[in-house]
Amino acid sequence: MQKMTGFKCEKCGKMFYPKHARCPRCGSLELKEIDLGNECTLMTYTKLFAVPEGVEQIPLLLGIVEFKNGVRALGQIVAEEVEIGATLQPVWGPLRKVHGKTVSGFKFEPVKRKLS
Amino acid sequence: MSEDQESILRVDWDIPRKIYPPKVVTLASGEKLVIREIERGEVPPILEAIRPLLTVEKDYYDIVSARVYAELLGWYRYRVKNEYCLIGVVNGELAGLVNNRLVNEKVCMSLHTLALKRGGRIGAHLFAAKQEHAIENYSVDEVWVTAESPIGFRRWMVEWSLQPRPDLQHELGGVTVYVLTKENYYKLKPQKVFGERPVPEELYKESLNPKIIIPDIIRQQE
Amino acid sequence: MLRQVAVIGCGMTKFGRHDGKTLLEIMVEASLRAIDDAKIGERDVDAVYVSTMLSGELSNQTALGSALVDQLGLMPAAAHRLENGPASGGSAVKNACMAVASGFCDLVLVTGGEKMRHISGDRITDLISTMVHPTAEYVHGVTLPALAAMFTRLYMHRYGLKREHLAKVAIKNHANALKNPYAHIHQPITIEGILYAKEAEVNNPLVADPLRLFDCCPVTDGAASVVLCAAEIAKEFCDTPVIVAGLGQATDTLAVHEREDPTLLKAVQVASQKAFKMAKLTPADMDLAELHDAFTILEIAESEDSGFFAKGTGHKALEEDVTSLGGKLPINPSGGLKARGHPVGATGVAQIVELTWQLRGEAGGRQVQGAEKAYCCNFGGFGNNVISFVLTRRN
Numbered sequence: 001m002q003k004m005t006g007f008k009c010e011k012c013g014k015m016f017y018p019k020h021a022r023c024p025r026c027g028s029l030e031l032k033e034i035d036l037g038n039e040c041t042l043m044t045y046t047k048l049f050a051v052p053e054g055v056e057q058i059p060l061l062l063g064i065v066e067f068k069n070g071v072r073a074l075g076q077i078v079a080e081e082v083e084i085g086a087t088l089q090p091v092w093g094p095l096r097k098v099h100g101k102t103v104s105g106f107k108f109e110p111v112k113r114k115l116s
Numbered sequence: 117m118s119e120d121q122e123s124i125l126r127v128d129w130d131i132p133r134k135i136y137p138p139k140v141v142t143l144a145s146g147e148k149l150v151i152r153e154i155e156r157g158e159v160p161p162i163l164e165a166i167r168p169l170l171t172v173e174k175d176y177y178d179i180v181s182a183r184v185y186a187e188l189l190g191w192y193r194y195r196v197k198n199e200y201c202l203i204g205v206v207n208g209e210l211a212g213l214v215n216n217r218l219v220n221e222k223v224c225m226s227l228h229t230l231a232l233k234r235g236g237r238i239g240a241h242l243f244a245a246k247q248e249h250a251i252e253n254y255s256v257d258e259v260w261v262t263a264e265s266p267i268g269f270r271r272w273m274v275e276w277s278l279q280p281r282p283d284l285q286h287e288l289g290g291v292t293v294y295v296l297t298k299e300n301y302y303k304l305k306p307q308k309v310f311g312e313r314p315v316p317e318e319l320y321k322e323s324l325n326p327k328i329i330i331p332d333i334i335r336q337q338e
Numbered sequence: 339m340l341r342q343v344a345v346i347g348c349g350m351t352k353f354g355r356h357d358g359k360t361l362l363e364i365m366v367e368a369s370l371r372a373i374d375d376a377k378i379g380e381r382d383v384d385a386v387y388v389s390t391m392l393s394g395e396l397s398n399q400t401a402l403g404s405a406l407v408d409q410l411g412l413m414p415a416a417a418h419r420l421e422n423g424p425a426s427g428g429s430a431v432k433n434a435c436m437a438v439a440s441g442f443c444d445l446v447l448v449t450g451g452e453k454m455r456h457i458s459g460d461r462i463t464d465l466i467s468t469m470v471h472p473t474a475e476y477v478h479g480v481t482l483p484a485l486a487a488m489f490t491r492l493y494m495h496r497y498g499l500k501r502e503h504l505a506k507v508a509i510k511n512h513a514n515a516l517k518n519p520y521a522h523i524h525q526p527i528t529i530e531g532i533l534y535a536k537e538a539e540v541n542n543p544l545v546a547d548p549l550r551l552f553d554c555c556p557v558t559d560g561a562a563s564v565v566l567c568a569a570e571i572a573k574e575f576c577d578t579p580v581i582v583a584g585l586g587q588a589t590d591t592l593a594v595h596e597r598e599d600p601t602l603l604k605a606v607q608v609a610s611q612k613a614f615k616m617a618k619l620t621p622a623d624m625d626l627a628e629l630h631d632a633f634t635i636l637e638i639a640e641s642e643d644s645g646f647f648a649k650g651t652g653h654k655a656l657e658e659d660v661t662s663l664g665g666k667l668p669i670n671p672s673g674g675l676k677a678r679g680h681p682v683g684a685t686g687v688a689q690i691v692e693l694t695w696q697l698r699g700e701a702g703g704r705q706v707q708g709a710e711k712a713y714c715c716n717f718g719g720f721g722n723n724v725i726s727f728v729l730t731r732r733n
Contacts, residue, residue, distance in 0.1 A: 018474040046487035047547040052464035055479040062484050064595045072595040075478050096479045103477045142535040146528030235525055237541050310537040
């Protein structure tokens with residue numbers, strides 16, 4: 001299974017997503033790919049009704065999540081309803097069409113807690 | 117035309133006619149939109165209102181208005197059966213109209229939606245009202261809808277999430293029929309169908325002989 | 339700046355829908371009005387700056403600078419087309435100011451325009467969203483309204499902003515636009531009709547929850563144009579030149595989620611601070627402001643981050659009518675992007691046009707009485723590229 005990754009500056013330790021050519025804090029070129037983990041928290045979201053050409057799902061649920069290491073990402077949310085603060089996990093899947101071709105990437109789905 | 121044909125056509129309604137109870141809708145501007153059904157005898161002034169649009173190519177106004185013109189004229193002169201027309205009146209002015217035709221007691225053919233005043237979602241309220249009439253008052257199982265313009269397609273097929281039914285044939289052109297089922301209608305009703313009844317007497321009176329306006333699409337071109 | 343720059347002429351087309359005219363034709367119309375207004379006669383224009391975001395994609399024409407000088411017979415003037423997303427107009431004005439301030443040019447023309455209404459809604463939405471981060475935002479189906487909606491939800495969560503506040507921005511700007519003959523939308527709206535009535539669900543449908551139709555600017559065709567010159571020669575052309583007293587530009591992260599505080603429009607903050615510093619003025623000195631209200635929330639957020647109100651209190655000022663016409667700081671007397679319309683490449687130029695009219699006392703029914711100092715903010719991307727101006731009237 002693919003893991004969602006971010007980047008860490010080897011020089012100053014800044015972690016970020018997506019990739020930049022240089023570290024956004026210190027400008028270093030020494031960047032290392034890091035695992036962002038399997039759990040993130042929903043910071044804000046929207047249900048998009050006026051979707052762009054290339055998106056078929058109406059409404060499209062989009063949100064910004066924060067991983068435990070503080071790195072944030074934006075993505076689609078695979079759920080009918082969500083709330084700020086919900087715990088989500090990244091999952092790989094098709095996102096939309098660009099110039100007629102399907103593009104895939106990470107989306108976020110609610111974590112199903114196992115009953116122990 | 118044979119006498120038989122003529123006698124069939126001469127019967128305006130061959131299924132029990134239901135009258136649409138008028139309602140009033142609040143628009144974004146705060147203005148009141150009165151929606152009521154017209155009688156056959158009211159058709160001539162409505163035709164006058166439509167006539168200037170017959171040559172307006174923009175946004176397919178020519179196609180839609182020519183079709184509505186023919187449909188209403190057909191109804192008026194007993195060439196089209198079981199047709200109904202609702203009008204929308206704002207400040208005593210004719211703001212838009214919609215029409216449908218009952219094919220039988222189970223199926224209603226959605227005809228046209230024509231907005232004379234634009235930008236106020238008047239078409240959306242009128243479209244909802246004519247389907248309300250078909251499903252709630254005539255109790256049909258489904259309404260067959262098609263679109264002759266991209267705006268129409270977006271408004272009705274997408275916003276009402278209608279299902280395509282390529283096996284059916286609409287009375288207009290040859291594009292795919294989309295079906296609004298009774299079930300789908302009641303599901304969408306809370307978000308789509310609004311209006312208060314009864315209409316206050318003063319407002320209702322204002323809607324009886326609506327003033328014919330220069331349609332926005334023509335005004336904007338000048 | 340090395341030497342001061344003055345606005346000596348301005349013109350616009352009506353904003354709205356221009357079927358049957360090309361983008362170049364509407365740009366010519368706005369330019370001719372500005373040139374006429376500037377009364378430059380036979381004087382040579384040294385350079386032309388044209389701003390447009392999507393002329394290639396929507397109008398099948400690029401290098402519009404060359405096309406415009408050719409139409410206007412301004413050869414051999416230098417010509418440019420400038421694309422900087424929704425801040426294209428501000429960028430063009432800024433670069434024109436630089437050209438004059440440096441002494442490289444004396445007289446320049448800036449024209450911004452866009453024709454976008456002939457394209458379907460989902461296509462234009464997609465084309466505009468090509469300005470967001472390609473891999474971290476665009477591919478996920480993000481649109482500008484979606485970013486604005488997520489921003490709004492966070493704002494509501496944090497600062498107690500309510501739907502009523504957003505609606506009030508729209509109602510105010512629609513009312514202002516009724517007094518602006520150039521505005522796209524001439525439609526009064528009421529809180530009852532767009533929010534409280536049950537019918538509001540149809541009248542004002544959701545675009546990107548919590549933002550609704552009337553929270554978003556319309557898709558508009560239009561062009562706007564200004565003539566700038568060195569302030570030292572401005573009196574040759576007009577009695578009341580308007581001076582570009584200050585300008586500032588700043589950028590922020592392309593992806594919105596990377597901002598430390600995603601509710602803070604840092605580029606607006608920095609650009610406005612630079613502009614006020616250059617003008618040696620403060621936000622409190624301003625008599626009016628034109629802000630980039632592509633979404634109602636942006637007028638509130640920009641009113642704070644430009645320095646007019648403390649963070650999280652912009653909606654209170656709105657509530658108290660401080661920002662209405664007749665208030666202490668009228669915001670968007672033109673109707674703003676919300677109701678004047680937002681032909682993307684024209685907007686930044688149209689803001690300068692409105693400020694100039696206001697400072698000359700030529701704004702008709704929406705005139706801010708006695709206006710002498712004014713501010714505008716042209717907001718690119720979702721706040722990643724912002725240009726602010728401070729304009730003053732010289733008597």
